[in-house]
Amino acid sequence: xxxxxxxxxxxxxxxxxxxxxxxxxxxxxxxxxxxxxxxxxxxxxxxxxxxxxxxxxxxxxxxxxxxxxxxxxxxxxxxxxxxxxxxxxxxxxxxxxxxxxxxxxxxx
Numbered sequence: 001x002x003x004x005x006x007x008x009x010x011x012x013x014x015x016x017x018x019x020x021x022x023x024x025x026x027x028x029x030x031x032x033x034x035x036x037x038x039x040x041x042x043x044x045x046x047x048x049x050x051x052x053x054x055x056x057x058x059x060x061x062x063x064x065x066x067x068x069x070x071x072x073x074x075x076x077x078x079x080x081x082x083x084x085x086x087x088x089x090x091x092x093x094x095x096x097x098x099x100x101x102x103x104x105x106x107x108x
Contacts, residue, residue, distance in 0.1 A: 042048060049055060 039045075040047075
């Protein structure tokens with residue numbers, strides 16, 4: 001009788017742990033509004049700057065944009081300059097080579 005009691009106690013503990021990890025501990029669960037007061041209608045919750053003032057860039061923005069532009073240029077140039085290695089192109093070149101070789105033998 002004792003092992004059954006321990007098993008049910010372990011199952012109850014497991015059920016309790018899973019229930020609290022499931023988000024029921026908070027008032028609205030995982031998908032509740034939390035402490036946010038509500039949407040203010042601005043992108044990312046930032047307040048708009050006064051007229052005539054430009055936004056200061058963050059430290060990560062310049063390297064991010066520079067690497068994005070560099071990657072775009074490298075992909076554009078690299079993919080446009082890659083050799084044509086399709087099977088149909090090889091077969092066409094091989095057929096032309098064999099036809100020119102056959103014409104050369106016929107003329108002799």
